[in-house]
Amino acid sequence: MELTLWTYEGPPHVGAMRIAASMEGVHYVLHAPQGDTYADLLFTMIERRGKRPPVTYTTFQARDLGGDTAELVKRHVREAVDRFQPEALLVGESCTAELIQDQPGALAQGMDLPIPVVSLELPAYSKKENWGASETFYQVLRGLLRSQAPEKASHDPTAWQNQGRRPRVNLLGPSLLGFRCRDDVLEVQKLLTMHGIDVGVVAPLGAGVGDIRRLPQADLNVCLYPEVAESGCSWLERTFGMPFTRTVPIGVGATHDFLVELHGLLGMTPPSAEEGYRRSRLPWYSESVDSTYLTGKRVFIFGDGTHALAAARICNEELGFTVVGLGTYSREMARPMRAAARELGLEALISDDYLAVEAAMADASPELVLGTQMERHSAKRLGLPCAVISTPMHVQDVPARTSPQMGWEGANVIFDSWVHPLMMGLEEHLIGMFRHDFEFVDGHQSHLGQAGGTGMGSEQAKSCESTPSETDLIWTADGEAELNKIPFFVRGKVRRNAEAYARQVGCREISSETLYDAKAHYKA
Amino acid sequence: MAGPTLLKESGPREVFCGLTSIVWLHRRMPDAFFLVVGSRTCAHLIQSAAGVMIFAEPRFGTAILNERDLAGLADAQEELDRVARELLQRRPEIKTLFLVGSCPSEVIKLDLARAAERLNEELQGQVRVVNYSGSGIETTFTQGEDGALAALVPMLPSSDERQLLLVGTLADAVEDRLIHLFGRLGIHCVRSLPPRQSTDLPALGPGTTVLLTQPYLTETARLLKDRGAKILKAPFPLGAEGSRAWMAAAADDFQVPSHTVADVLAPLMERAYKALAPHREVLAGKRIFLLPESQLELPLARFLQRECGMELVEVGTPYLNREQMSEELALLPVGTAVMEGQHVEQQLDRVRSSQPDLVVCGMGLANPLEAEGITTKWSIELVFSPIHGIDQAGDLAELFSRPLRRRQLIQPALHPAGSVHPIHN
Numbered sequence: 001m002e003l004t005l006w007t008y009e010g011p012p013h014v015g016a017m018r019i020a021a022s023m024e025g026v027h028y029v030l031h032a033p034q035g036d037t038y039a040d041l042l043f044t045m046i047e048r049r050g051k052r053p054p055v056t057y058t059t060f061q062a063r064d065l066g067g068d069t070a071e072l073v074k075r076h077v078r079e080a081v082d083r084f085q086p087e088a089l090l091v092g093e094s095c096t097a098e099l100i101q102d103q104p105g106a107l108a109q110g111m112d113l114p115i116p117v118v119s120l121e122l123p124a125y126s127k128k129e130n131w132g133a134s135e136t137f138y139q140v141l142r143g144l145l146r147s148q149a150p151e152k153a154s155h156d157p158t159a160w161q162n163q164g165r166r167p168r169v170n171l172l173g174p175s176l177l178g179f180r181c182r183d184d185v186l187e188v189q190k191l192l193t194m195h196g197i198d199v200g201v202v203a204p205l206g207a208g209v210g211d212i213r214r215l216p217q218a219d220l221n222v223c224l225y226p227e228v229a230e231s232g233c234s235w236l237e238r239t240f241g242m243p244f245t246r247t248v249p250i251g252v253g254a255t256h257d258f259l260v261e262l263h264g265l266l267g268m269t270p271p272s273a274e275e276g277y278r279r280s281r282l283p284w285y286s287e288s289v290d291s292t293y294l295t296g297k298r299v300f301i302f303g304d305g306t307h308a309l310a311a312a313r314i315c316n317e318e319l320g321f322t323v324v325g326l327g328t329y330s331r332e333m334a335r336p337m338r339a340a341a342r343e344l345g346l347e348a349l350i351s352d353d354y355l356a357v358e359a360a361m362a363d364a365s366p367e368l369v370l371g372t373q374m375e376r377h378s379a380k381r382l383g384l385p386c387a388v389i390s391t392p393m394h395v396q397d398v399p400a401r402t403s404p405q406m407g408w409e410g411a412n413v414i415f416d417s418w419v420h421p422l423m424m425g426l427e428e429h430l431i432g433m434f435r436h437d438f439e440f441v442d443g444h445q446s447h448l449g450q451a452g453g454t455g456m457g458s459e460q461a462k463s464c465e466s467t468p469s470e471t472d473l474i475w476t477a478d479g480e481a482e483l484n485k486i487p488f489f490v491r492g493k494v495r496r497n498a499e500a501y502a503r504q505v506g507c508r509e510i511s512s513e514t515l516y517d518a519k520a521h522y523k524a
Numbered sequence: 525m526a527g528p529t530l531l532k533e534s535g536p537r538e539v540f541c542g543l544t545s546i547v548w549l550h551r552r553m554p555d556a557f558f559l560v561v562g563s564r565t566c567a568h569l570i571q572s573a574a575g576v577m578i579f580a581e582p583r584f585g586t587a588i589l590n591e592r593d594l595a596g597l598a599d600a601q602e603e604l605d606r607v608a609r610e611l612l613q614r615r616p617e618i619k620t621l622f623l624v625g626s627c628p629s630e631v632i633k634l635d636l637a638r639a640a641e642r643l644n645e646e647l648q649g650q651v652r653v654v655n656y657s658g659s660g661i662e663t664t665f666t667q668g669e670d671g672a673l674a675a676l677v678p679m680l681p682s683s684d685e686r687q688l689l690l691v692g693t694l695a696d697a698v699e700d701r702l703i704h705l706f707g708r709l710g711i712h713c714v715r716s717l718p719p720r721q722s723t724d725l726p727a728l729g730p731g732t733t734v735l736l737t738q739p740y741l742t743e744t745a746r747l748l749k750d751r752g753a754k755i756l757k758a759p760f761p762l763g764a765e766g767s768r769a770w771m772a773a774a775a776d777d778f779q780v781p782s783h784t785v786a787d788v789l790a791p792l793m794e795r796a797y798k799a800l801a802p803h804r805e806v807l808a809g810k811r812i813f814l815l816p817e818s819q820l821e822l823p824l825a826r827f828l829q830r831e832c833g834m835e836l837v838e839v840g841t842p843y844l845n846r847e848q849m850s851e852e853l854a855l856l857p858v859g860t861a862v863m864e865g866q867h868v869e870q871q872l873d874r875v876r877s878s879q880p881d882l883v884v885c886g887m888g889l890a891n892p893l894e895a896e897g898i899t900t901k902w903s904i905e906l907v908f909s910p911i912h913g914i915d916q917a918g919d920l921a922e923l924f925s926r927p928l929r930r931r932q933l934i935q936p937a938l939h940p941a942g943s944v945h946p947i948h949n
Contacts, residue, residue: 001560001593001603001610003537005585010568033627035541035660037568046572050911052888059537062661083869095563096627099594124563125591202544223800355581358700 005342008329008352008392010130012122013094014039017134019228019336020090021053022175022204026140029077031069031104032094034059046393056080058097065100073104074111081113087209088144089113090136092120116209118143128352129328130227133175137204138231141144144212146240155241157219158267167266168198170218172244173229174205179307179391181205182223182406188249191407195259195271204228216240218522220265224248224406225306227330249406250310251414252276252283253317280408280416287320297422300325300366302349302357302375303390304331307405311370312340312390314414325364327351329372350378354378365500368422373397383492432448473499475510482512497522528853528860530844538888539817539842541660542668543626549672549718549908550583551901552693555619556722558584559611559635560658561604562626573904583618586612588736589628596762600632603947604639608704612651620722620872622672625657634761652679652723664842666740666818666907669693673717680717683727687713688774689753692738695910697718698862702761702913707787711778728753733777735770737761739852741820742845744937759769759851762820763827764796764917769851771914794916799918800831801804806925808833815868816840817886817903822852824884824906829857832921836860837880840871873913882928899927 004024013030020028021043030036037057043049058076060069081089091108118139155354160167169186174181182205189199200218201211215221215236223233233244243265249258253276275285285291300323301311305328305354315321326341327349328334334350341348349360358378361369369379369386373394379386388397389405404410475483479498486494493520494515501518502510529863543566546558560566574582576793587607592598612618621643623636636655643653656671657663662820673691688711689809690702703714715726728818730751736745739760749755757841758773759766767787775785812822817848821841828834835858844864845851868889875883883893883900890900901924911920 001598001600001607003585003607004564004583006571007566007567010572011564012570013565033541033660034537034539035543035569036565037538037886037888038544038572040538041886042572044889044891045887048891050891052892057536057538060661062659065631065661079869081534095565096631099628099631123591124565125589125594128564142708198749208606211770220565223547245861457825 004101004353006354008354008374009129010039010042010392011095012127012129012135013044013092013120013124014117014124015129015132015134016092016120016131016136017053017055018045018133018175018177019140019204020055021049023140023208024206024208025087026090026209027056027080027084027088028092029055029056029058029073029080029103029104029108029255030092030094031097032060033057033058033061033071033096036094036096042177042393046395047398048395049176054084054086056084060097069100070102070107073107077108077111077113077494079103081115086115088118088140090118090120090140092122095124098124101177103212116143120196126158128265131332133228134332137172137175137228138202138235138464139251140234141212141215141235144209144234144282145215146191148213148216150160150237153237153239155216155243157243160219160281161267166196166198167268168200168218169262169266170200170215170221171202172221173223173225173227174202175225175228176205177391177393178225178228179389179393179397180403180405181225182408183402184406186402187404187407188222188224190409191249191255191259195263195268197262216242218242220244220262222262227306227332246394248306249312250307250410251314251318252280252408252411253409254310254313255280255407276408276411277365281412282318285415285419291320291419294419294422295320296364297321297368298324298364299368299370300361301365301376301389302327302329302361302369302371304372304431305330306369307334307390309336309340310405312344314411315370315418316344318411319415319418321368324366325360327357327360354355358382365497370418387418387421471512472508473502474508476512478512479510479515482515494519512521526858528839528856528858528862529625529743530898531861532865533863533867533870534865535719536869537664537842537866538677538868538886539866540568540573540665540886541627541889542658542665543570543624543660543661544665544904545658545668545672545907546584546624547574549669552718552720553620553722554583554720556583556622556664557611557615557618557619557620558622558624560584560586560606560626561629561634562586562589562624563628564588566626566628576856581615583643589632595878596630598892600634601639601642604634605643606640608643608653612647614723618808618924621651622675623653623655624668624672625659627659627661628659630659630661636688636775644928654679654728664819665714666820667843669738670743673741673744674747677728677744677751680725680728680751682751683716684727684729685713685727686731686778687715687726687733688778689726689728689732689734689748690714690716691734691736691748692741693718694737694912697911698916701915702771705792705913706774707776708821709771709780709784710779711774719914725795733759733774735774736848739823739849742839742848745848750762757851758818759824759826759855761912762823762920763831764793764800764914765831766827767914768793768911784898789914794855796917797916800921803925804832806928807921809835810928811835811837812877812882812884812924813837813878813880814839815844815871815875815883815889815903816863816905820903820906821884822849822856825860826852826855827917827920828924829860830855834882834924837878838863838871838874840864840866842866844862866901899931900929 043053077114091105108117174185221233223229223244236242243260248259249255308328323344328337329332329352337348354374370389376386498518593600639654640655654675656675658668706714730752734753734755756773758770761767761770825839838861839865890902893900
């Protein structure tokens with residue numbers, strides 16, 4: 001038994017719903033009690049879908065448990081097939097149904113239905129949402145393609161060269177309730193088109209049963225989101241001999257590496273290393289003088305495996321930040337995450353306890369947090385700027401505008417959304433220069449009226465003083481005086497830093513000297 | 525028999541389970557913690573239904589069962605003790621701990637009553653531990669509150685004092701206003717269940733007269749009656765007319781002279797009708813279809829038909845307690861289709877074929893119906909908003925008129941070609 005307050009991932013059958021709802025012509029019969037129907041709102045409210053997810057819940061009740069719940073499953077399967085006329089049926093169960101062991105998948109398979117039935121077994125008491133999505137996608141591929149599998153896998157990804165056509169690849173992994181998947185697909189399609197590569201099938205997002213069946217007609221698979229598609233891609237590789245790309249094209253460097261990997265597999269000449277510089281604004285914006293102030297900004301990264309790994313590379317190599325914390329809630333991605341963290345001289349945080357993540361964040365004293373909606377709330381409490389880089393989804397993570405993470409435009413979006421929460425360089429420079437001017441002095445009336453200046457400063461100071469552990473520290477009069485020379489909007493942070501430093505070096509009094517020592521310590 | 529036509533159907537349902545009521549119960553009693561004993565699904569449900577993750581540490585959580593608990597490798601009772609201790613250590617401000625049963629805990633027959641008893645003994649009154657079930661195999665949405673309150677009834681101290689007890693969660697401001705108004709009627713001893721502080725439980729006895737503020741408290745009402753309280757029969761306090769009748773029922777029981785009732789309430793009624801007028805203009809003659817979810821459907825339908833002039837296409841309710849709803853049923857027009865239970869697909873077929881102007885439904889269905897060109901109002905808002913009492917009648921009507929007004933406002937610009945249906949899928 002494990003105490004959980006907020007969770008990063010839903011149960012595995014929600015992952016299965018993501019696959020079913022992403023596809024066309026697929027229906028999912030879920031043996032589950034009525035309360036489980038809440039999951040529909042994830043799609044209709046959070047993602048603002050204008051369609052109900054294609055799911056029939058058996059909604060069994062306590063009084064059904066004494067009777068024939070198996071018959072109940074069959075009735076719902078029959079009704080769902082009659083009403084929705086799907087081309088393929090997924091059948092599975094949620095946590096409660098798992099306990100009563102009706103084996104709905106086997107029941108449906110025994111009903112002699114005129115369509116393929118994919119039975120899903122998703123252990124609800126040990127696995128989570130992304131695993132459920134991955135397993136479902138894999139089972140859908142297996143269920144629909146097994147009959148086409150050759151005796152011996154033989155596949156030449158360069159065959160297009162002799163067939164008088166352009167190379168063709170499938171994009172696998174994008175799904176509903178995935179972070180910016182809709183926009184990433186558009187961006188990657190654009191990227192591939194620029195290189196003369198056609199997209200065969202995108203799956204599961206928007207794919208029908210017929211699309212799944214023609215997956216093997218492509219030259220290779222692009223695995224966009226390993227959390228969802230890696231096991232499916234591996235199966236296609238084992239069974240049909242189709243290779244797949246491992247690089248996720250998020251960031252300028254990774255997009256280039258992705259193109260090199262893809263061109264290599266297809267037998268094409270790799271693109272110029274300058275392409276990223278020409279196509280994306282991130283490299284120049286990062287080089288421009290204003291960005292000097294981004295150097296060494298301390299950033300804390302937490303999210304799903306794919307996005308957190310990508311963020312670490314971008315921060316470190318492309319924006320010149322210092323990564324001071326890195327972690328993921330995706331246990332499936334723990335290995336690559338640990339390796340990436342080690343390279344940055346860190347120990348990866350693999351946890352699905354958001355309080356542990358918040359504690360690690362506070363410990364790392366970052367200047368920017370890249371995380372999920374939960375880290376956004378934690379960062380808000382700690383007074384830190386934050387940008388969201390990963391699921392779990394929030395209605396804000398489905399913007400009306402196109403806002404990809406992948407490809408050249410994705411790099412632009414990332415530059416804007418990660419840098420804007422920070423104070424702009426020029427702004428920070430000017431504030432440093434003019435901080436003794438009267439506009440920044442306490443008591444000065446801002447043109448915003450009562451809402452201006454002093455209120456914020458004193459509020460911040462108050463929130464600091466209220467932490468009980470600070471009673472052991474004493475601010476001397478000259479320490480306070482020095483602190484008051486600092487503009488109100490950074491004063492809280494300076495106060496926190498000075499106190500943290502004093503505690504670290506074991507000093508009880510904070511004087512102006514301590515302040516300067518702390519400043520030197522944190523800038524070092 | 526004249527009156528509404530009572531129908532029943534069964535099939536796939538699209539409703540929340542009783543755990544959802546934790547979302548408003550934990551706000552009512554800030555010193556209580558709701559610990560669901562269940563699965564990751566339960567945790568995800570409450571998180572998704574609450575919609576926000578704004579609290580540093582919420583006052584609800586889930587003890588998630590894992591394979592070891594199910595395989596019997598770990599003693600679930602001991603595990604629960606450990607989780608409860610861990611929680612209480614971290615949250616010393618908690619005064620009442622609700623252990624909330626779920627579908628999985630009910631199916632494996634995890635005895636939460638035993639756990640509560642044992643923890644109560646161990647905690648020696650520092651924290652009171654109470655258990656109830658919010659499982660979706662037994663309860664629907666608001667019935668969770670019925671379970672929680674029913675679990676509190678045995679803890680209420682006894683008293684013969686003459687008092688009015690309001691039962692059911694109200695918004696604090698609404699509660700204050702109602703207590704003030706009862707005071708003006710001369711009823712001065714008014715208490716509430718649930719109380720604002722979980723430790724401040726009202727006393728109960730033969731001098732207690734109960735007014736139910738919510739229509740879904742069947743079990744709680746039964747237990748209160750068993751403890752000697754008198755449960756008043758009245759329409760529920762939604763809309764001006766219902767709220768007036770509800771207050772008048774109490775006044776009658778406390779032998780308040782009818783002219784006092786008229787003196788106090790008549791100006792309120794006049795003001796309420798003024799507040800209702802602009803909404804009535806939007807709503808009158810419009811056709812409404814209520815899908816089952818909160819059990820508030822009957823009183824809402826009565827209000828919308830009688831005070832806002834709406835036409836009732838179908839009034840769904842997950843569960844119909846005819847006795848408790850008798851006053852409401854009597855106020856519905858003859859022949860109104862009242863549907864108990866649900867077959868969501870068939871019900872949606874009826875929605876589509878009857879093309880109502882407004883549909884009240886859950887969050888899973890609202891956008892899909894909007895995308896078909898059907899205006900909706902989500903039912904969950906009705907359990908979060910202060911809608912009770914004569915003074916709130918205008919606000920209650922606005923919850924229904926706003927979606928219609930919005931459509932009128934933006935439709936011409938967004939659909940210049942005149943098509944009703946959004947182009948979006």
